[in-house]
Amino acid sequence: MASTKTAVCLSLALLAAAFVLSAAAGSFCETADDKTLCVQLTKGGKTWAEAMTNALNGVMDRVEAGKAIADGVGATLPAELYPQSKQSIENTCHEAYENMIDGIKKSIGFVKSDPYSSLKTYISSTTFSDCTGGLSEFGVNLPQVDDFANEIGKLSGTLLAVAQKKA
Numbered sequence: 001m002a003s004t005k006t007a008v009c010l011s012l013a014l015l016a017a018a019f020v021l022s023a024a025a026g027s028f029c030e031t032a033d034d035k036t037l038c039v040q041l042t043k044g045g046k047t048w049a050e051a052m053t054n055a056l057n058g059v060m061d062r063v064e065a066g067k068a069i070a071d072g073v074g075a076t077l078p079a080e081l082y083p084q085s086k087q088s089i090e091n092t093c094h095e096a097y098e099n100m101i102d103g104i105k106k107s108i109g110f111v112k113s114d115p116y117s118s119l120k121t122y123i124s125s126t127t128f129s130d131c132t133g134g135l136s137e138f139g140v141n142l143p144q145v146d147d148f149a150n151e152i153g154k155l156s157g158t159l160l161a162v163a164q165k166k167a
Contacts, residue, residue, distance in 0.1 A: 028052075032161035034154060041158060048166050052111045055162050059126070059155045060104045063097075069148045070097035073131065076142055085138055093131035093145070100126050100152065107159075115166050123163055126156040 028051040029038030041058040045051025074090040081089075103122040110119040128149040135142060 028162045028165045029158075030161075031164060032158050034158060037154070038158045038161060041155075042162060048162075049111055049115075052115075052159075052162050052166075053108060055159055056104055056108050056111065059159060060101070060108075062155060063100050063104065063126075063152065066148045066152075067097065069144050070094060070128075070131070073135075073142065073145060076144075077140060081138060081140070089131075089134045089138060089140070092134040093128075096128050096130040099130075100128065115163075120160060120163050123156060123159045126152065126159065128152045 028042050028045065028048065029035050032038035038055070041055040042051035043054040043058070045054045070093050073093040074086060077086050077089060103126050107119055107122045107126075110117055110122065128145070132145060132149045135145060
């Protein structure tokens with residue numbers, strides 16, 4: 001009987017602890033469109049700075065995982081495009097990728113030094129839309145690029161939701 005009571009008490013304590021951790025992470029994710037993604041990115045950060053930094057690092061990991069997509073645009077362009085057009089698209093996509101990396105790095109710095117300055121501006125510019133726009137301009141559709149751009153848009157929106165929770 002005593003072991004049953006102990007097991008029940010332990011289960012309740014674990015459940016309560018899990019709820020508290022989830023609530024702490026969730027408080028930074030109240031306005032996020034995808035709360036599950038937000039909680040995953042913030043990784044249980046207890047303070048806004050910790051949650052924001054965790055989220056930025058998580059987004060950086062996902063952006064870096066997409067480097068092959070950005071680097072591979074040139075090889076997947078239609079053969080009938082003029083060489084100058086191909087080069088323009090490749091440069092645009094490479095630059096868009098590098099701008100995302102740079103913006104995330106700067107955002108991490110803003111969290112630490114001055115979260116009220118340009119943090120939201122840099123987060124808002126975390127997009128791959130210059131690349132997709134360049135492709136669209138030449139009538140080229142690359143589903144893997146569109147999927148990556150959509151994922152980045154979702155991640156950027158999640159970062160903005162966490163950024164807005166700065167007290």
